[in-house]
Amino acid sequence: MTILDKIIEEKRVEVERLLTQNVELRSEALSRPSLFKTLYEAEHLQVISEIKRASPSKGLIAEGADPVAQAEIYVNAGAAAISVLTDTPFFKGSFDDLAAVANHVDIPLLCKDFIIHQVQIDRAKHAGASIILLIVAALSDRELTELHAYATASGLEVLVEVHDAEELQRALAIDAKLIGVNNRDLRTFTVDLKRTEEIAALFPFHEERVLISESGIWEAEDAQFVSNAGARAVLVGESLMRSGNVDETLRSLQVTFSEVVR
Numbered sequence: 001m002t003i004l005d006k007i008i009e010e011k012r013v014e015v016e017r018l019l020t021q022n023v024e025l026r027s028e029a030l031s032r033p034s035l036f037k038t039l040y041e042a043e044h045l046q047v048i049s050e051i052k053r054a055s056p057s058k059g060l061i062a063e064g065a066d067p068v069a070q071a072e073i074y075v076n077a078g079a080a081a082i083s084v085l086t087d088t089p090f091f092k093g094s095f096d097d098l099a100a101v102a103n104h105v106d107i108p109l110l111c112k113d114f115i116i117h118q119v120q121i122d123r124a125k126h127a128g129a130s131i132i133l134l135i136v137a138a139l140s141d142r143e144l145t146e147l148h149a150y151a152t153a154s155g156l157e158v159l160v161e162v163h164d165a166e167e168l169q170r171a172l173a174i175d176a177k178l179i180g181v182n183n184r185d186l187r188t189f190t191v192d193l194k195r196t197e198e199i200a201a202l203f204p205f206h207e208e209r210v211l212i213s214e215s216g217i218w219e220a221e222d223a224q225f226v227s228n229a230g231a232r233a234v235l236v237g238e239s240l241m242r243s244g245n246v247d248e249t250l251r252s253l254q255v256t257f258s259e260v261v262r
């Protein structure tokens with residue numbers, strides 16, 4: 001059994017608990033800027049900055065980090081959006097982290113979790129997220145279609161994550177506008193930025209969609225590589241959480257688009 005399988009198993013238990021507790025999770029749509037619009041109109045590579053305390057591949061990264069203080073640095077350094085990992089057992093994140101960040105920032109906010117059921121979408125929205133993540137590898141076609149439609153109808157944006165050509169086709173089949181290539185294989189943890197290049201070669205850039213490169217971005221050279229491949233944004237966690245100068249690291253990743261890509 002892979003870590004992804006274990007995480008999904010844990011999510012099934014979490015969903016059961018949420019459904020049994022029958023917690024009131026209805027909420028009005030929040031008005032945050034559209035991430036899609038921000039990225040589509042961007043003049044340079046955008047950074048989606050993540051609050052990440054720990055991970056299955058790296059263990060503890062920044063256990064005692066203050067999510068609000070970290071988010072404020074991200075906003076001041078020009079982050080396009082903030083991603084908050086809300087899973088506790090594997091990432092030491094929480095919905096309290098998400099809600100705390102939501103109360104302090106007004107830029108687009110991604111609930112980074114492993115969504116398999118509508119109740120998790122309600123919970124993300126209730127905590128103040130404006131974007132949810134759907135991981136193609138974790139969902140059947142039917143689940144992907146239904147969860148994407150439900151989130152969109154709830155007024156949320158959806159980042160659809162892929163890792164190979166077949167998953168890209170599945171993302172395009174549901175007309176996903178925000179497509180993220182995870183450079184990390186969630187089953188083996190191998191990170192390879194060439195994943196972005198491979199998916200970019202198949203990506204319909206002439207359509208109104210944006211490509212985001214996720215994971216393994218440490219320095220400007222990495223950002224330039226995926227930007228040159230066609231990414232309009234990078235999703236960055238560990239390198240920002242570990243940085244001694246978060247502001248400087250984040251700004252260094254906001255590289256200019258090459259003429260070819262623009």
Ligand SMILES: O=C(O)c1ccccc1NCC(=O)[C@H](O)[C@H](O)COP(=O)(O)O
Nearest residue numbers: 055056057186214215216217236237238
């Ligand atoms: O980060 C992991 O080890 C991980 C393992 C299994 C499933 C998901 C995982 N990470 C979630 C992410 O996608 C990353 O947090 C995100 O892309 C940022 O990656 P990085 O900049 O490498 O921290």
